[in-house]
Amino acid sequence: MLIRIVRLTLEPARVAEFLRLFQESEDQIRAMPGCRFLELWQDADQPHVYCTHSHWDSADALNAYRRSALFGQVWPATKVLFAAPPVAFSVRPAVLPPAPGQI
Template identity: 50%
Template sequence: MFVRIVKLSFHPEHCAAFLANFELMKQQIRNAPGNRLLELYQDKTNSNVFFTYSYWETEDDLENYRQSALFNEVWTFTKQLFNAKPEAWSVDKIAVLP
């Protein structure tokens, strides 16, 4: 399993539209084959910056999602709202401390 972290920065006037669309799509994204967790965070000092954390069983699962009609629908809508290029990292979890 690995973690995908995506930083999304929006024009402030588009944050509500992003959040509304995320609310509509989040369960479908979470139910994508191989997805084990989906979280959304908002930066405390820059409220138009968000981060998604998603846990995937395999890199193929993430790639299959990225090639899906669902991703295309989500990304087509979301990318219109950006004020900066999104950044993404795929990372392996090394330690978890309860």
């Protein structure tokens, strides 16, 4: 599983536009092959900063979405709302070694 976090700093006056765009596309994104989870977070201290948090079966599934017609519509419409460049990264759950004495 791949977890994708994208931090979006929006122009404060355009937050409502972003939220409408997210609501219009979230179910379609969730329906993309390999998407297992999608939610939107709002920064606790900066109300114009949001993060998308999504889970994908693999990097290939995420990249297929990023090559899709849906992404080609949603991302350009979202980018024009930014006050700063987005910050995106992918992570996986960490695999920890067994604790001493638990082998």
